[in-house]
Amino acid sequence: EPEVTQTPSHQVTQMGQEVILRCVPISNHLYFYWYRQILGQKVEFLVSFYNNEISEKSEIFDDQFSVERPDGSNFTLKIRSTKLEDSAMYFCASSRQGASDTQYFGPGTRLTVL
């Protein structure tokens, strides 16, 4: 069964550094998403992406964040100048169609900012 994959599974970085989290969505899916979950808190939507454009973003997704689909298979989340409060699990998801279609999530990347 096809699944969303994410790398790395765990990323440790120093405050102020830039990180790139990588995702490979399910191959015939066209809509891509990033969510995050701070330890002990709810899963929060960050951004949705379709046709090489951001279609929706949350208040969390400020200028520190960017997303890109650099090739036909990868979908990345870049966090510039990381802060301690960026420490969280980051989940990528994809869906074949957009609104209300089922989203399938990856296993997540645990980001630890020291």
Next chain:
Amino acid sequence: DAKTTQPPSMDCAEGRAANLPCNHSTISGNEYVYWYRQIHSQGPQYIIHGLKNNETNEMASLIITEDRKSSTLILPHATLRDTAVYYCIVRANRDDKIIFGKGTRLHILP
């Protein structure tokens, strides 16, 4: 904010049916009921969804009341691997994002 209300936790004996309730009294006609679960620190896993009719798949059954104001997720024969947080989510057919609440923490007891 999430449009659903779920009990914070439930217990179920292994091998028994787990019935997880969800209230969504403000649901509107174009909104679907989705269920996901999250096993400790893993990504949310899709379980099932429905609009009006009851649904069943290999994982679970979803029973939606006739007025659509509440639903029940049924895991027919719970195993220890079903221990997870279960999220009931209401989504309109125009919504890109999923809004997660706190869910129900289901403990399966041996």
